[in-house]
Amino acid sequence: NAGVTQTPKFQVLKTGQSMTLQCAQDMNHNSMYWYRQDPGMGLRLIYYSASEGTTDKGEVPNGYNVSRLNKREFSLRLESAAPSQTSVYFCASSEEGHLKLFFGSGTQLSVL
């Protein structure tokens, strides 16, 4: 059972480049989430999807877009990367609302 799988694990971008972070879960969970983790800031919610076909903004959505492709997959896109988006990105899923999140192992993104 793989749980929550994120790709890629590492990525280096130049300012202005675009990329998509992929996330897939095999636990048949309804809800999925994207967080970013920065030193001294903890985890901050970027976007979440309560169910297939719905997405909602979190605390820090600016500069990001998301797509809930199907029940399994929830992607995060940076259209024009900025150095302020250098961070570790975590995808998570949950079966029972927001009561227990399962996290992927993260994507370390550097924007130069």
Add this chain to the structure above:
Amino acid sequence: AQSVAQPEDQVNVAEGNPLTVKCTYSVSGNPYLFWYVQYPNRGLQFLLKYITGDNLVKGSYGFEAEFNKSQTSFHLKKPSALVSDSALYFCADSTLTFGKGTMLLVSP
């Protein structure tokens, strides 16, 4: 304003001693509260949750947490720390808000 807060950036404890990692909350009504642990270069793992009922909640790896409504706290505890407990600990609530994290360092 953040609905959960972790007042300590780091907690140091000797192996075998009891440990406490503090969390306070400001969610109104009956809060749902959680603890997660993050080992180096890994994603977060769920430890335990408080929804309702007993104020003392038991979780994974021998951890427990005490919900205290009068002090608006939800501190994580373990009677006897292990070196392998060294990790980053996060408190969270049901609004998907996480605290800034507390690094726990257990020395041999």
